[in-house]
Amino acid sequence: MERVRDLASKKAAVIFTKSSCCMCHSIKTLFYELGASPAVHELDKDPQGRDMEQALFGASGSTQAVPAVFIGGRYVGSAKDIISFHVNGSLKQMLRDSKAIWL
Template sequence: MDKVTGLASENGVVIFNKNSCCLCYAVNILFQVLRAGMEKVNTMLGCNALVPAVFISGRLVGLTDEIMSLHLSGSLIPMLKPY
């Protein structure tokens, strides 16, 4: 967990994902469309981590549902403005 929090605090936007996950793909495309500078990290930790997990400014913002809800409410773009 220290690696996760360290990486999340060192980068503005971090997305933990799996290559085979369609929801991860959708969230990555959303962030590309919004032109957010991000660090994508494939989870190869040997566990069934919930993904995509999105961190912004070192804080866990949420999984797919939370990210899409923030975007639809207009709250995601202001969070990404610095990045």
């Protein structure tokens, strides 16, 4: 979990993904459309990806570790959570508050 925390703290918006995950692609696209440029860490392409995925399972409490989204260094959720935040309007404000977007 230490590596996950370290990577999550290096940029305002961080998404842990897998290259073959369609929901990961959707969440990345949403962030780009909102004007954010998140750090994206594809666990299936990282030598320590398996360990990070296990750590993310513990953090999320979900059956899926990815996508795992961190904003402002804090874990905010998986795809379902991010979509809910987007629908209710709070995702954009979270991104603004963390300086991931400016508008």
